Amino acid sequence: MTFPAETEASLVKKAQEGDRSAYGELVRRHYQGVMTVVYRLCGDVQLAEDAAQDAFIQAWQHLSSFQPASSLRNWLYRIAVNAALDVLRRKPEMTLDDVQVLMVPDAGPGPEGLLLQQERLALVQQAIMLLAPASRTVLVLREYEGLSYQEIAVTLDIPLGTVMSRLNYARNRLRELLEPVMMSTEVEYA
Amino acid sequence: MREHVTEWLGAYMDGELQGLQRCQVESHLVDCQTCRAELEDLRELSSLLHAADPVKEFIPADRFTAQLALRLPRRTGVPMQKKALEICWWLIPAGVLAAWVFVQVLLLLSGAVSAAGQAGLLGRAAAWLPTGPQHGSWMVTVASLLDLNLNESGNLILRTLDQIELFGTDMLVPVIWQVAISLMYIGWLLLYWMRSLQHNSIPLIDQ
Numbered sequence: 001m002t003f004p005a006e007t008e009a010s011l012v013k014k015a016q017e018g019d020r021s022a023y024g025e026l027v028r029r030h031y032q033g034v035m036t037v038v039y040r041l042c043g044d045v046q047l048a049e050d051a052a053q054d055a056f057i058q059a060w061q062h063l064s065s066f067q068p069a070s071s072l073r074n075w076l077y078r079i080a081v082n083a084a085l086d087v088l089r090r091k092p093e094m095t096l097d098d099v100q101v102l103m104v105p106d107a108g109p110g111p112e113g114l115l116l117q118q119e120r121l122a123l124v125q126q127a128i129m130l131l132a133p134a135s136r137t138v139l140v141l142r143e144y145e146g147l148s149y150q151e152i153a154v155t156l157d158i159p160l161g162t163v164m165s166r167l168n169y170a171r172n173r174l175r176e177l178l179e180p181v182m183m184s185t186e187v188e189y190a
Numbered sequence: 191m192r193e194h195v196t197e198w199l200g201a202y203m204d205g206e207l208q209g210l211q212r213c214q215v216e217s218h219l220v221d222c223q224t225c226r227a228e229l230e231d232l233r234e235l236s237s238l239l240h241a242a243d244p245v246k247e248f249i250p251a252d253r254f255t256a257q258l259a260l261r262l263p264r265r266t267g268v269p270m271q272k273k274a275l276e277i278c279w280w281l282i283p284a285g286v287l288a289a290w291v292f293v294q295v296l297l298l299l300s301g302a303v304s305a306a307g308q309a310g311l312l313g314r315a316a317a318w319l320p321t322g323p324q325h326g327s328w329m330v331t332v333a334s335l336l337d338l339n340l341n342e343s344g345n346l347i348l349r350t351l352d353q354i355e356l357f358g359t360d361m362l363v364p365v366i367w368q369v370a371i372s373l374m375y376i377g378w379l380l381l382y383w384m385r386s387l388q389h390n391s392i393p394l395i396d397q
Contacts, residue, residue: 032248060263
């Protein structure tokens with residue numbers, strides 16, 4: 001069954017009444033956003049898929065308590081953040097020793113350069129993973145999902161000032177961790 | 191040189207500063223090379239973060255949805271249960287309001303019957319109504335212990351206290367009823383407010 005023109009509110013209502021097809025359509029519509037959030041929080045595609053599945057299952061189970069007047073996307077993100085942090089608990093944590101990996105070789109032109117570029121991007125993800133979960137969550141919601149500070153505060157149920165301080169902390173820490181990467185990028189474009 | 195605006199640069203870059211605060215940061219940036227460099231660093235970091243696009247690595251949405259459909263648990267009976275709970279939830283204030291109306295009508299009727307009885311409008315039908323002076327239970331006890339005639343004019347103090355008690359009792363009963371009903375209603379409002387706060391919240395694992 002397809003729901004091309006159906007509004008989200010109508011799909012939510014149907015899904016709350018137990019319509020699995022309507023819920024499937026909601027999942028399709030929010031899959032990309034939820035996957036991006038959990039991937040950035042977990043740093044691994046497989047873990048992200050597990051977390052996204054857990055998140056959508058939990059959302060299905062709690063859907064009857066969702067109030068249609070509020071944002072479904074932000075509600076799903078909240079559940080997704082929970083699920084991602086839960087998945088991360090089950091896997092060994094990354095240690096600061098891994099920062100050594102952030103020593104980046106220069107990216108030259110050609111296939112080798114492309115490979116190095118990919119490695120560099122992987123390093124960015126590793127640096128994100130080195131942030132504390134609280135700061136990482138705020139950074140991901142802001143940088144990758146473009147949520148406003150107010151939306152982040154509501155989604156994570158934290159004060160607006162905390163959003164700003166966590167974001168500042170995350171960015172400053174990333175600048176420290178990614179200094180070699182940023183410097184090599186500067187050299188490249190110079 | 192004014193104080194640096196480092197802590198506001200992130201919010202400025204994100205377009206989260208408004209009005210005066212935004213103007214202050216902008217005017218500071220015109221004069222301050224350090225903060226301009228800091229802002230440039232933040233922008234560079236943001237572009238670096240966006241350069242990695244993981245989307246191509248994800249499984250297609252349709253496949254994901256199909257896999258998820260196999261894992262979704264059944265939710266039998268939940269809507270019916272929820273509807274029943276909702277009905278019960280709204281029956282509480284309706285019941286409280288009905289109780290309030292009932293108490294008001296009862297007090298009104300009782301006052302009207304009593305007044306009509308005293309005016310002699312009820313004739314023989316008023317025979318069951320209490321007639322003559324009424325006394326509080328403590329007054330009756332004191333009178334029987336001291337062997338006093340309650341209607342004697344000499345017991346002015348006792349009679350005044352008796353009248354105060356009767357007046358207090360007459361006033362107190364309706365007040366107690368109304369306060370109790372109001373408290374029940376306020377209690378329901380509080381519960382409703384707490385419920386609506388909790389409704390959409392799924393507690394976060396430690397942040």
